[in-house]
Amino acid sequence: MLKEYYKDNLDAYEAKSEIQKLSFYPMMFQSARVMFTTGILNEVYKKRRKGISPKEIVEILDLPYYGVNTLLETGLTIGLVYLKGENLYSITKMGFHLLFDEATRVNMNFTHDVCYKALFHLEESIRTESAAGLKEIGINDKTIYPHLSELEEPYKKSWFDFDHYYSDRAFPEALKIVFKDKPKHMLDIGGNTGKWSIACCNHDADVKMTIVDLGAQWNAAQENIKNLGLENRIFGKVGDVLSHDLELPQDADAIWMSQFLDCFSEPQIEHILTNINNKMHKDTTIYIQDLFWDRQKDFAAAYSLHGTSLYFTTVANGNSKMYHSRDMIKIINKVGLEVVEDIDEVGEFHTILKCRRKK
Numbered sequence: 001m002l003k004e005y006y007k008d009n010l011d012a013y014e015a016k017s018e019i020q021k022l023s024f025y026p027m028m029f030q031s032a033r034v035m036f037t038t039g040i041l042n043e044v045y046k047k048r049r050k051g052i053s054p055k056e057i058v059e060i061l062d063l064p065y066y067g068v069n070t071l072l073e074t075g076l077t078i079g080l081v082y083l084k085g086e087n088l089y090s091i092t093k094m095g096f097h098l099l100f101d102e103a104t105r106v107n108m109n110f111t112h113d114v115c116y117k118a119l120f121h122l123e124e125s126i127r128t129e130s131a132a133g134l135k136e137i138g139i140n141d142k143t144i145y146p147h148l149s150e151l152e153e154p155y156k157k158s159w160f161d162f163d164h165y166y167s168d169r170a171f172p173e174a175l176k177i178v179f180k181d182k183p184k185h186m187l188d189i190g191g192n193t194g195k196w197s198i199a200c201c202n203h204d205a206d207v208k209m210t211i212v213d214l215g216a217q218w219n220a221a222q223e224n225i226k227n228l229g230l231e232n233r234i235f236g237k238v239g240d241v242l243s244h245d246l247e248l249p250q251d252a253d254a255i256w257m258s259q260f261l262d263c264f265s266e267p268q269i270e271h272i273l274t275n276i277n278n279k280m281h282k283d284t285t286i287y288i289q290d291l292f293w294d295r296q297k298d299f300a301a302a303y304s305l306h307g308t309s310l311y312f313t314t315v316a317n318g319n320s321k322m323y324h325s326r327d328m329i330k331i332i333n334k335v336g337l338e339v340v341e342d343i344d345e346v347g348e349f350h351t352i353l354k355c356r357r358k359k
């Protein structure tokens with residue numbers, strides 16, 4: 001279905017117009033964001049029936065006329081507002097979504113707070129395969145991962161809101177899929193704040209969970225787990241999945257990795273899956289829940305994942321991305337595992353690849 005979009009199907013005029021728009025995307029992004037943060041768009045929304053003039057907005061919000069007028073004019077070509085009468089603005093459907101669509105808000109905050117300045121270093125990141133923009137959010141390291149729980153605001157809130165927005169929506173359906181097999185002990189690799197492990201314990205009274213994550217992240221998760229009195233059911237294994245000697249509990253009958261393997265390069269994914277395959281017992285089931293851009297049902301979702309890839313390039317570690325499912329499945333097969341079930345649209349955007357060791 002998405003293949004329809006990946007064609008050279010614009011006429012010459014449309015093509016020139018689209019590429020000329022692209023030159024100004026970053027400016028228009030900021031303009032749209034500031035129309036939201038200043039409250040200008042909300043005032044236009046409130047007076048959408050009659051329309052509102054720049055002067056009226058100036059009086060309500062106590063902002064300089066110049067700025068209000070300039071933003072409203074750019075809002076016309078972005079498509080956030082339209083003219084209802086002479087100098088009277090009303091809100092478009094796009095403007096409505098900017099105001100009220102949670103995904104848009106989460107994505108815009110992530111883009112602005114975590115990625116925007118870092119993207120200035122994209123070329124360096126591409127040339128050096130390193131997260132050259134990470135320093136822009138105050139981290140001097142090779143990857144963002146050991147620092148997630150100590151990020152400063154607003155980076156921290158925007159990062160976790162973005163991560164959780166997507167996985168939270170997939171979890172209810174994912175629970176039904178994973179618990180069909182009634183796992184007794186599950187490893188939650190890259191368990192982050194513990195949300196999945198906690199959800200599993202709430203879903204099934206008998207399951208025992210072990211979160212595998214980096215030290216600082218496990219400390220943060222542990223607090224949430226203790227607050228809920230789940231410390232006798234959710235355990236922690238602090239370790240680096242990229243190390244060569246990471247031991248994993250032998251008795252796990254299920255291994256869960258959500259939005260995890262996309263944090264690594266292809267050779268690293270091969271290393272992680274090889275290690276898991278070597279350490280697990282032969283009947284363990286592995287569930288890989290990830291977002292693959294080729295599996296999205298609409299263009300906007302695939303576009304967002306390509307944008308997210310650039311976060312990995314410049315901020316996260318310089319060499320990971322949101323993958324095409326074909327590339328992930330190739331690695332799964334290469335390490336001696338096989339996909340036994342392949343389920344799309346878990347929540348809305350995720351795919352679960354249920355894997356076992358090849359017979």
Ligand SMILES: C[S@@+](CC[C@H](N)C(=O)[O-])C[C@H]1O[C@@H](n2cnc3c(N)ncnc32)[C@H](O)[C@@H]1O
Pocket residue numbers: 145146148163164167168189190191192193212213214217239240241242257258259260263
């Ligand atoms: C994107 S988050 C995954 C969040 C969570 N599983 C979810 O679905 O929302 C990636 C997690 O992997 C962890 N991580 C990153 N690199 C790691 C490594 N080398 N070893 C172990 N954990 C790692 C991070 O600390 C973080 O908690």
